[in-house]
Amino acid sequence: MTGFAPRHLARALSLLCLSIPLAQAQDEIVLRDGSRILGTVTAVRGGIVTIETGFAGTLSVQQAQIESLSAEGPAVLKLADDSVLETPALQVENRELVLPTEVASSRTYQLEDLSLVNPQAWELGQGYRWTGQASFALGMQRGNTDTDELDYRLDNTWRSLDDRYTLRINGEVDEANGVKNAENWSALGKYDQFLNGSPYYWGINASAEQDKFADLDLRYYVGPYLGRQFYEEPALTLSAEAGLVYVDENFILAEDESYQGANWSLHADSNILGGDSQLYLDHTGIWNLDQADEVILDVIMGLSFPMFMSIEGAAEVLLEYDSGAPDGVEELDQTYRFRVGYSW
Template sequence: TRYDLRKESSMQPVTAYKIQSRARTILSSRGLFQKKTSLKTAFKQGRRCLRPFWMTLLVAVLLLGYAHADEVIMKNGDRLQGKIVSMESGKLVFETAYAGKVTIAWDQVARLTSEDILVISLPDKETFKGKAITAEDGTLVLKPETGPATEPIAMSQVKTLEPPKPPEKWKFNARVTAGADIEDGNTDNQKYNADFRLGLSKRPHRVTLYGEYNLENSNGERSSDNSLLNLDYNRFMSEKWYLFGNGRTEQDKFQDLDLLWSVAGGVGYQVWESKKKNLSLQIGPSYVSEDYSEPQPSFDNKDHRDYAAGFWAIDFDMWFFNQVLQVFHHDGGFVSFEDSDVWRVRTRTGIRIPIVHHIFASLQYNYDWVNSPADGRENYDSRVLFKLGWEY
């Protein structure tokens, strides 16, 4: 610039503004000076610069996903990557990111590998567990979490294949019902009844607690007073068979029965178990102890008797008409091994009709039979109950 100012006298004077502009132009051409840019322009320039980075990251993520995917190689050479869902009845269900779940003929699969643990079963019910690793066509090799890999297993011998099921959680269920019948005026009667059932289960364990209470007053005097509490524990040994332990207490003042308690154990069989229908059967030996309010001539003037007995129980319920009505039946009893005339049965039969949410109405018939009751007492008690209940 100084040189320009000292040019020949014929050159026009150069103002400070022109000098500054000319200097800026020279420096900018050499990359030594940049104009100030707006924030919006800078953001656009930065985004253009980062675009290759984001594309690279996306490709890396996709490649990483494929690297950790299960892979199925078909006999015709096709390769599928995704997630093994299950295989049974000769059909492999495979889930891909682009086509969802697809069904593949198992006999068309040449080999497969998995990133997660698989459980396979053979026709003889033998099972293996581990990750499917690379093997020859037509075979499976599983690598367990610990220990060596299995010997090659012929894929034609595999009956089922699936990921291991998640650990089962404890399941809780409850049901409470109550009813009342109150008459006043010329008739003075009050009837109250209630029962509950609590269940807690997690295979192989199942615990059920059941209780009930019935109370009646007639013309100011007590006419019925009895209760029952029953605890049942089941230990499943297989899908259907289980061992059980049972404890029961009950009392009935108008049968002169102060206390009956019993313990039982044996084997049970779960015929059905689902939300729609349930049926279980139990049988085994038991020990029964009975205490009465006064000596009984038929018991050799004793107010107590105990005996070894056989025990049985049936528990049934089933929904009908698309869960509009549920039918149920429960019964159980004892038969003395020492005296075949000493036996008792307790039954509960009825229907339940859902009303709204967890609320339901029930109509129930109770029938109890004691073949050898206290002296002067009837063999049976029966009642029809209409109740409202809550179930969870």
């Protein structure tokens, strides 16, 4: 009887241990000041390591602040020299990548040499990344004046390591008491060729637009440009372009016109507000080189935010300025709208 209790106690403890699930292994980041962060490393991109934690949600850590890192699971590493390595786990000790000898037997890599972990196919030179959005804004009013308003927008971008294609379409149709009082559309197509993997690129763009209530039957332009992709990260995407265009304008009543022009554009967006929201700005300009006092400026700026799944809403302002507008047509057209769209 003296051995009965210990034997049963040992058996009970064994069953208890088996009934408790093993703690899930966690990734670990050790900062240069000695602080430790436990969680799951979800991304390494643009000098930022993203880790999902149970105590503070998603954290973004500068690579320059990291002393060591341990992340379980196989990983594909893209380095600053564009070489690609496969490793059974992402390990960093004393700011140096720990790699199996069969992966890198004759060279060591520092943490700052790491550009991407698990890059997408297009980032490895395989095909294009297609992003886009289709959206519309619909307004209806019934009463003393019946109004119907429809705005639509389609954005598409195809991006590879070497080049980029862009297609944008915007339009507006408004009616009051069954009579149209606004009808316009514009389309823009662009091709960009990056120079030897640098942020600089050259390109060609072509655009066409119509606005019957601004006496514009058709305006189109085409021309080359040079550009620079300053930033291309979620925190800030910024690009600017400048070039020359040939412009042809056909008016309904006013005299038709064609001229050589200087053309520029600016695009910026940022998720700095968090919550998957995005501030954005698109600006294009044309300066008539034959008549220096004539300039066309288009600006779209707004804030988009997710609603559910891939559906998002956006509040934006559209400004269209034409200093050479025909007589009887306002030089500045302002539109304020809220639109809903699908993003991919």
